[in-house]
Amino acid sequence: MSFLSPQDLCHLGSTSCYWRAAVQDPLLWRYFLLRDLPFWTSVDWKSLPDGEIFNKASSEVSDNALYDYMAIYKKSCPQSRRSLKSSRPRYGAVTSFLQSLVTQAEPRFAMFGPGLEELDDSLVQKMMTCPEVLLVAGLPQRQIHGIGSGVSFQFSNNQKFNILTLYSTTSVERRRARAEQAVAVNKMFYQENSVVGNQQAVHYSVIAQVKKVCEVVDGFIYVANAEAHKKHDRQEELARVLAMIDPALGPPNRPLLVLSCVSHIGVKRIPCVYMAHQLQLNLLHQPWMVQDTVAATLAGLLNGIEWLLEEANCKNAQ
Numbered sequence: 001m002s003f004l005s006p007q008d009l010c011h012l013g014s015t016s017c018y019w020r021a022a023v024q025d026p027l028l029w030r031y032f033l034l035r036d037l038p039f040w041t042s043v044d045w046k047s048l049p050d051g052e053i054f055n056k057a058s059s060e061v062s063d064n065a066l067y068d069y070m071a072i073y074k075k076s077c078p079q080s081r082r083s084l085k086s087s088r089p090r091y092g093a094v095t096s097f098l099q100s101l102v103t104q105a106e107p108r109f110a111m112f113g114p115g116l117e118e119l120d121d122s123l124v125q126k127m128m129t130c131p132e133v134l135l136v137a138g139l140p141q142r143q144i145h146g147i148g149s150g151v152s153f154q155f156s157n158n159q160k161f162n163i164l165t166l167y168s169t170t171s172v173e174r175r176r177a178r179a180e181q182a183v184a185v186n187k188m189f190y191q192e193n194s195v196v197g198n199q200q201a202v203h204y205s206v207i208a209q210v211k212k213v214c215e216v217v218d219g220f221i222y223v224a225n226a227e228a229h230k231k232h233d234r235q236e237e238l239a240r241v242l243a244m245i246d247p248a249l250g251p252p253n254r255p256l257l258v259l260s261c262v263s264h265i266g267v268k269r270i271p272c273v274y275m276a277h278q279l280q281l282n283l284l285h286q287p288w289m290v291q292d293t294v295a296a297t298l299a300g301l302l303n304g305i306e307w308l309l310e311e312a313n314c315k316n317a318q
Helices: 006-013 017-022 026-039 069-076 078-086 089-100 123-128 171-179 208-216 234-244 272-278 301-317
Strands: 042-044 108-112 135-138 151-154 160-165 189-196 199-206 219-225 256-262 288-294
Touching: 006 026, 006 069, 026 069, 026 272, 042 078, 042 272, 042 301, 069 078, 108 208, 123 151, 199 208, 199 234, 219 234, 219 301, 256 272, 256 301, 272 288, 288 301
Parallel strands: 108 160, 108 219, 219 256, 256 288
Antiparallel strands: 042 288, 135 151, 151 160, 189 199
């Protein structure tokens, strides 16, 4: 049965009770899960597989296994999630129509992260110069003291949204750091130390200008560097993400989109499921999604933006 696809096995299992039992072999579905998972392009807060699945030895998998690998596969597979979403289109269409009757300000999202600065191709520059993928709808005047209000874009359904891009430091300092192959000092945050038990814990807070941004946005876009050949301090990254999404700065249920980004298609990437576990996104209490993205082509970007707009619209409709 390993020569059949997971989709074929699901169809086969629906034909009779005998085949339903036969296709639920946990070893088979664990094989499918570990084989296909590195090639999935997105994962979210509802579909992330438990990290222990990857560490469980094959000898421990049996009919009485702790995990239902078939159910995990079906829940986590992007194709299954898309099928479930497309099977319920009417509510979304009605919601979009009702929202169109109400005049609302453009949703605003704060975009930040090392993937904005460390990649050979600039994601922001490509977004600004690729109208066939994402149309620039306007460059508003400054609205927040010390921080540009960002750029307005227009999605394929004509919905407009605003992205406020937050860099770690000035463009001059970023260019100097790249030329010297050094890490620029991140001026968006300041470090605070505290003692937890017998250990010293480090956490960050955002500076006053960034705090004003966090107080008004409808969600966050974190651009992670997903290039496998580079070193990454995911613990440090998590600490900065937590500082940005601090519930003291705004509603606690604002969505977080993680763009797991590489420069171009030929670069080996960290799979999105592994990225979610490295960033420990399972610790977060708001909706989140990790979407594979390519800076040079913007591949994957629209899928992430679509999810972010849907989540922000649902939050605003509540």
